[in-house]
Amino acid sequence: MLVGEDPASVTYVRMKRNRCEQAGIRSRHVALPASTTTDDLVGAITALSRDPEVHGILLQHPVGAHIDERAAFEAIAPEKDVDGVTMRSFAAMGFGLPGFVSCTPGGILRLLDEYRVDLAGKHAVVVVGRSPILGRPAGLLLLGRDATVTYCHSRTTDLSAITREADILVAAVGRPRFLSGADIKPGAVVVDAGHNPGNVGDVDFASARERASLITPVPGGVGPMTIAVLLAQTVEAATGQLGVR
């Protein structure tokens, strides 16, 4: 689902739908005009929430500034919240209870697990931007795995001094090449969750790879994991709703 015509958003929606198709999951793209109001959007999502043919709903963030995005997210039925964006999903994740997680943070954890990155007791620094579905939930998931979590942001004093203490550094700022080798502790694991125009991450890969023991590239790092988690949670939602498990 899409509000407005931001070209990056259009690309992401297309990628997600392609991957659904490859996985045999039918997808419906509900493109709404830029003039859509909060009421229109909540109405459209409520209809999908009630539609028994639909098992998962993703509202592509960000929506236009004139729209109450939170109200729109909350119109997603909890059992269809495959992107983990509702307050209920967020709270469950924060409490370490089962439920759908935000796809990018979920993908980051899957990636770290796959590469056997030890999290317990490690200092994880998450540099957050303005996305409600990325940095904050990523920190909560890391906390749930017993990492010592520090959140940094654009107003953090001496950011680099903190990132240089990170065993695991998650960049989720949304600013191209915001972090580089000088901000990284030698041997750190660097996760670049940034997606900026032109497929540029939040980390300057060339200098960062000199210091990091493991580092995710952009493209080909976190992005495909986001989509993998989306598909996995959609299958889980469908099997749950169809009672086939």
Ligand SMILES: Nc1nc(=O)c2c([nH]1)NC[C@@H]1CN(c3ccc(C(=O)N[C@@H](CCC(=O)O)C(=O)O)cc3)C=[N+]21
């Ligand atoms: N409610 C919501 N949930 C999201 O998960 C969400 C969203 N809104 N809004 C937009 C961002 C962006 N996003 C991406 C997912 C995959 C790639 C991805 O797979 N990228 C490829 C790039 C492929 C290419 O263009 O070459 C890669 O990193 O390798 C990128 C970006 C999900 N988002």
